[in-house]
Amino acid sequence: MKQLVRVAAALTAGVLFCATPAAAQQSSVLETVKSRGQLFCGVNTGLAGFGAPDDKGNWKGLDVDLCRAISAAIFKDPNKVKFVPLTAKERFTALQSGEIDVLSRNTTWTMSRDTSFGLSFAGINYYDGQGFMVKRSLGVVSAKELSGASICVQAGTTTEKNLADYFRSNKMEYKLVVFEKLPETIAAYNAGRCDSFTTDVSQLYAIRLTLGKADDHVVLPEIISKEPLGPVVRQGDPQWLNIVRWTLNAMLNAEELGVNQSNVDSMLNSDNPSIRRLLGKEDTFGAAIGLDNDWAFQIIKLVGNYGDSFARNVGAQSPLGIARGQNALWKDGGLQYAPPIR
Amino acid sequence: MAKLARRDGAVKQTRQLTDYFYDPKVRGILFQVIVVALISWLVYGAVLNTVNNLEAQGIASGFGFLDRTAGFDISQSLIPYENTMTYARAFWVGLLNTLLVAVLGIVFATTVGFMIGAARLSQNWLIAQLATAYVEILRNLPPLLMLFAVYFGVLKTLPSPRESLALPFSSYLNSRGLYVPAVHWEPGFGVVVASLFVAAICVIAYWAWARWRHTQTGRQMPILLPSLGVIVGIPLLAFLLMGMPLSFDPPVQGRFNLTGGIALLPELIALLVGLALYTSAFIAEIVRAGIMGVPTGQREAAAALGLKPGQILWLVVFPQAMRIIIPPLTNQYLNLTKNSSLAVAIGYPDLVSVFAGTVLNQTNQAVEVILITMSVYLVLSLLTSLFMNWFNQRMALVER
Ligand SMILES: N[C@@H](CCC(=O)N[C@@H](CS)C(=O)NCC(=O)O)C(=O)O
Numbered sequence: 242m243k244q245l246v247r248v249a250a251a252l253t254a255g256v257l258f259c260a261t262p263a264a265a266q267q268s269s270v271l272e273t274v275k276s277r278g279q280l281f282c283g284v285n286t287g288l289a290g291f292g293a294p295d296d297k298g299n300w301k302g303l304d305v306d307l308c309r310a311i312s313a314a315i316f317k318d319p320n321k322v323k324f325v326p327l328t329a330k331e332r333f334t335a336l337q338s339g340e341i342d343v344l345s346r347n348t349t350w351t352m353s354r355d356t357s358f359g360l361s362f363a364g365i366n367y368y369d370g371q372g373f374m375v376k377r378s379l380g381v382v383s384a385k386e387l388s389g390a391s392i393c394v395q396a397g398t399t400t401e402k403n404l405a406d407y408f409r410s411n412k413m414e415y416k417l418v419v420f421e422k423l424p425e426t427i428a429a430y431n432a433g434r435c436d437s438f439t440t441d442v443s444q445l446y447a448i449r450l451t452l453g454k455a456d457d458h459v460v461l462p463e464i465i466s467k468e469p470l471g472p473v474v475r476q477g478d479p480q481w482l483n484i485v486r487w488t489l490n491a492m493l494n495a496e497e498l499g500v501n502q503s504n505v506d507s508m509l510n511s512d513n514p515s516i517r518r519l520l521g522k523e524d525t526f527g528a529a530i531g532l533d534n535d536w537a538f539q540i541i542k543l544v545g546n547y548g549d550s551f552a553r554n555v556g557a558q559s560p561l562g563i564a565r566g567q568n569a570l571w572k573d574g575g576l577q578y579a580p581p582i583r
Numbered sequence: 584m585a586k587l588a589r590r591d592g593a594v595k596q597t598r599q600l601t602d603y604f605y606d607p608k609v610r611g612i613l614f615q616v617i618v619v620a621l622i623s624w625l626v627y628g629a630v631l632n633t634v635n636n637l638e639a640q641g642i643a644s645g646f647g648f649l650d651r652t653a654g655f656d657i658s659q660s661l662i663p664y665e666n667t668m669t670y671a672r673a674f675w676v677g678l679l680n681t682l683l684v685a686v687l688g689i690v691f692a693t694t695v696g697f698m699i700g701a702a703r704l705s706q707n708w709l710i711a712q713l714a715t716a717y718v719e720i721l722r723n724l725p726p727l728l729m730l731f732a733v734y735f736g737v738l739k740t741l742p743s744p745r746e747s748l749a750l751p752f753s754s755y756l757n758s759r760g761l762y763v764p765a766v767h768w769e770p771g772f773g774v775v776v777a778s779l780f781v782a783a784i785c786v787i788a789y790w791a792w793a794r795w796r797h798t799q800t801g802r803q804m805p806i807l808l809p810s811l812g813v814i815v816g817i818p819l820l821a822f823l824l825m826g827m828p829l830s831f832d833p834p835v836q837g838r839f840n841l842t843g844g845i846a847l848l849p850e851l852i853a854l855l856v857g858l859a860l861y862t863s864a865f866i867a868e869i870v871r872a873g874i875m876g877v878p879t880g881q882r883e884a885a886a887a888l889g890l891k892p893g894q895i896l897w898l899v900v901f902p903q904a905m906r907i908i909i910p911p912l913t914n915q916y917l918n919l920t921k922n923s924s925l926a927v928a929i930g931y932p933d934l935v936s937v938f939a940g941t942v943l944n945q946t947n948q949a950v951e952v953i954l955i956t957m958s959v960y961l962v963l964s965l966l967t968s969l970f971m972n973w974f975n976q977r978m979a980l981v982e983r
Contacts, residue, residue, distance in 0.1 A: 330944055337642065358947045359642035379839075390839040391759055396927070396936065397944040401655040405666040416759070416840060417656045418850070420930045421940065425731075429930060432738040433758045434849065436839045476641040 270342055270474070270481035271315070271531050279321050282308035283341035286326040286423065289447040290555040290563075291347050291367075300324045304345040306550040307366055307472055310488045311343065313543040314536040328422055330397035333358055336475060343485055344473040347444065349399045354473070363485040365471040366547075367555075368567040368576050370464035371403050372442040374449060377459050379436060384463035388413035393435035395419070395426045400440050403466040427452070441468045446561050483530045491537040493579035494519055495546035497570055502545035505538060518582050526582055537582070547577065633950060648946045649674070655941055657932045659848055670942050677937030678959060684854055684933065685920040685963070691859035692919060693912075696866025703871045714867065721864035726922050729861055734853035734929040741849070744840050753833035753844075761847040762834035771828035778821035779814075786810045850931035854923065862919045866912065873908035874900060905978045913971035917964050924960075934959060 274280050284292035284304055292302040300322075309319035325341050336344045337359055347369075348354075350362040373392075375381045384407075394400045396419050408415050418435055420426040427448060430438040438445070442460060449455045472485050495501065498516050500508045508516055517523040520541075521534035528534065544550065548570075555563045569575025603609045637644045649671040656666050661679040664672060702714035721729075738758050742748055747755040747762075755762045793804035822828070834844030877900050885899040926933035927940055934956060943952040 330940065333944075333947060334949060337640065353945075353947075357641075357643035359637075359640040387839075389837045389842060393930075396940045401941060402945070405654055405656050409666065415656075417658050418930045419658070419932065419936065419941065421927045421936070425928060425930070428735060429738065432735060433743050434738050434930075477639075 269531075270478050271484065274315060274342055278316075279323050280308060280312045280315065280343070281325060281341045282311075282322050283325050283327045283332055283335050283344040283346055284308070285346045286328055288347060288423075288444060289450065290443070290559060290561045291447070292324075292326075292345070294324075301554065303367060303550055303554045304347060304470075304472075306544050306554065307345045307485075307489060307492075308343065310492060310540045310544040311485060313539045314484065314488055314491075314532055317533075317535075317539045317543070319543040328397065329395055330421060332397075333360065336360060336473060339475070342474070342481070347441065347470045348473055349441075349468045350471050351399060359476050360473050361476050361482050363472045363474055363482055364489040364579075365469040365577075366489055367443065367470040369441040369443050369468040369470050371400060371439060371466040371468055372445055372464055373437045373439045373461045374430075374445045374458050375437045375461060377457050381436075381459075381461065384461045384465065385411065385413075387415065387437060389415070390436040391416040391418060391434065392437045392439055393418050393420065393426050393430045394439055395423055396421050398440065399466070399468065404439060407465040423448075441470070443555065443561075443563060446563060447555075450560055480531050484532065487526075487530055487582070488540060489547075490579040491519065491540055491582065492545075492547040492550065493570070493577055494582055495537070495541045496548040497572065497579070500541055500546060502541060502549050505541045509538070515581070515583075637950070643946070643948060644950065645948075646951055648948055648951070651946075653942070653945075655945070657937055658930075659851065659932055670946065673942055674934075674938050674955070677932060677934040680932055680937070681920075681923055681926075681934040681959075682963075684851065684858065684923045684926065684931070687855055688858040688862070688919050688923065689916050691855060692862035692866055692915070695859060695863035696915075697870050699863060699867035700870025700874070703867060704874055718864045718867050721860055722868070724861070726857065726861045727925050727928060730853065730857040730925055730929050733857040733860075734850070737849050737853050737856075745836075747836075747841065753831070755834055755841055757841070758849065759840055759846065760849050761852065762841045762844045763847070764831040764833040765843065765845045767830045767832060769828040769830055771825040774825050775818050775821045775828065779818045782813050782817040785817075786813050789813070848931070850926070850929055853929055854926050854931045858919055858922055861922070862915050865915050865918075869908055869911045869915065870904070873904035873906075876907045877903045902978070906975075909971060909975040909978060913968060913975075916967050916971065920963055920967065921960060 282305075284300060284302070287293040288302070290302055292300065292304045295301050305324065308322050308324070312321045313319045315321075325335065327335050327341075327344075327346060332344055332346055332348065333354070335341050343363075344360075345366075347367070349369075350365065354360060355362050373384050373387065375387075381387065388408075392404065392415050394404060394417065401417075401419065404415070404417065418429060420429060426438065429435060431452060438448070440448075442464065445460045449458050449460065452458055472489065474482050474485055494515075495505075498513065498519060500516060500519065505520070509520055509522065511517065511520075514523065518526065520538045521527055521536065525534060527536045530536070545553070551565065551568065552558045555561045556565065565573070565575060567576045569577065571578040634644055650669055652666075653668055653670050653673045654666050655673075657664055657673065657676050659680060660676045661683065662672075662676060664676045699714045699717055702710050703718065705711045705714070741756060741758040744757045744759050747757040749755055753764050789809065790806065793806060797803060832843050834841035834846075836842075881899055881903065882895055885895045890898065923933060924935040927936040930936075939952055939956045943949055946952070
């Protein structure tokens with residue numbers, strides 16, 4: 242009898258507790274991150290140039306740098322980040338459930354993800370597009386020749402639908418093989434299960450370098466989709482969205498203004514009002530996003546500007562050697578254009 | 584509570600109200616009602632809370648997504664499917680693919696398992712040892728690892744599509760699968776199908792007659808050969824008479840793959856082989872235990888009656904062993920069905936891969952999708968259990 246009463250009481254308590262909706266959403270993400278002393282950042286499980294641990298276990302990459310920059314802005318330390326490796330399938334659930342504070346993992350900004358997933362994209366840190374990689378020995382030079390081919394893709398990406406659209410609109414046939422994880426997808430492509438592997442072109446370049454003899458594989462010239470990649474946060478905390486968005490914008494504006502990791506200290510004495518605002522010598526933009534006024538100075542000092550990060554991770558100084566192309570600043574003919582800090 | 588007590592109290596006025604509270608029967612019912620009410624409330628609260636939370640987070644909910652266009656392709660489908668069809672259609676494609684592996688896997692695992700189980704008890708030392716090694720190795724490997732080993736093993740050994748292995752009947756084998764000619768029915772094939780039905784009815788009638796004769800006279804009629812003759816012979820005759828109303832669409836070499844024909848994907852083959860091997864090791868042990876569970880006296884008595892070894896096995900040992908085998912066998916069937924969801928790792932488009940994978944990711948309706956997927960597995964498991972329980976009852980000792 243006593244036992245039963247106890248069970249009943251527990252059940253009642255459970256219902257009452259459950260029925261209080263959204264009790265979790267009370268404190269802001271910034272407060273949570275600060276009191277935890279660490280930023281939880283969702284990254285790729287291992288994609289050279291974007292998010293991958295090096296041989297010493299340090300995370301490196303363009304997407305990783307963005308999280309380090311957020312950490313620098315908040316903590317004046319680029320290393321207060323816990324990197325959470327996520328597969329394509331896991332990433333959105335991890336963000337929605339609060340397992341991570343920000344997702345920075347070559348994720349395409351699409352309308353459905355931005356609206357019905359309960360998420361907000363904070364900007365675009367890489368303009369990409371989907372392409373195809375094939376074995377050179379096949380002698381294929383254009384994606385238009387791929388009719389009848391078997392194509393390997395990874396589940397949980399925008400890739401599956403793009404592929405269906407492209408082949409349908411070109412009235413071509415194809416045979417699809419979908420794998421849950423990247424290593425199996427690539428292993429299957431390598432073992433000859435598929436004629437082609439398709440994903441965002443930047444990723445094709447990164448993966449090509451891991452395939453033994455990279456020269457045996459070619460990336461075809463056709464780009465079949467727009468893949469604007471950027472950081473994502475949960476909806477409902479505008480301050481946190483602003484922090485992530487303006488961290489990226491600060492990195493882009495710094496490059497535009499010629500402020501980089503090596504000259505940022507001397508730039509503190511600049512008379513250029515834009516630079517003075519960026520580095521917190523004028524106005525109070527830090528306070529506007531709940532941070533100290535030297536937030537952007539810390540980002541540039543500890544992580545670098547966008548150009549520094551690009552060159553180091555995917556550009557000229559990296560094994561990938563990807564040209565700036567669409568990712569050049571707007572004044573250099575590219576698409577990267579950040580709203581001003583004003 | 585008070586109401587219940589009062590009504591009863593009106594009938595039997597001699598008893599006090601508190602008596603009912605101490606009546607174990609009344610109390611039992613009462614507490615069950617309370618518990619059910621509480622649990623319903625709890626479930627209701629949980630559902631309401633989830634819906635509220637999803638809404639507060641700006642995440643879409645509801646089942647309307649099932650009618651939207653899927654927009655992605657699926658590598659294997661037992662029903663017509665195109666990327667312009669709905670998510671609901673994709674669900675059925677995935678479900679049928681799961682059922683296909685589950686059913687075929689169960690058939691293979693059972694066949695192999697019974698053979699290995701019998702082999703473990705063989706008088707032949709070598710056969711018994713080999714069977715033991717088979718069981719010990721296979722049941723101690725994680726199934727996912729086995730799937731990877733089989734899948735990539737298969738891919739690595741099979742030739743590329745340009746160097747396909749030619750098999751009889753215009754079939755080909757390569758790293759993209761096993762290609763067999765597709766068969767199309769021409770008018771007149773209906774007659775062949777009808778004749779098959781007629782043949783089947785004849786055979787069943789013959790069995791009944793043979794059985795009756797056996798009980799009457801004790802004389803055995805040959806069963807297998809005449810049945811086979813009729814089942815194959817009559818339709819064959821009809822087929823020839825109708826002028827062979829079938830046409831074949833053999834696979835032909837295209838630029839990348841063979842086109843035409845029907846392809847059995849390497850993912851399906853690997854998944855079947857992996858699951859069947861793994862489960863067969865457990866089934867073998869169950870069969871061995873079942874056979875050993877039949878008292879030796881039974882065997883000796885059968886031998887004393889002059890039955891041949893094969894007859895002893897089929898007529899005396901197996902029917903009794905089955906009673907021991909079926910319940911644990913059911914567990915293995917359930918395991919195999921559930922393990923088939925490992926398909927997603929090697930690219931086979933089962934329910935988990937198609938629905939709880941791609942559909943979930945495109946719609947982001949995790950709660951709904953996972954709920955549906957779990958219900959499907961629950962229903963499949965319950966159906967399997969129901970069937971096996973029925974089968975078990977049929978096999979149970981009929982005591983006279
Ligand atoms: N940009 C696309 C594709 C991104 C994506 O997930 N790409 C895969 C294929 S390269 C990947 O990074 N996989 C690594 C992993 O899952 O760990 C998207 O957002 O859906």
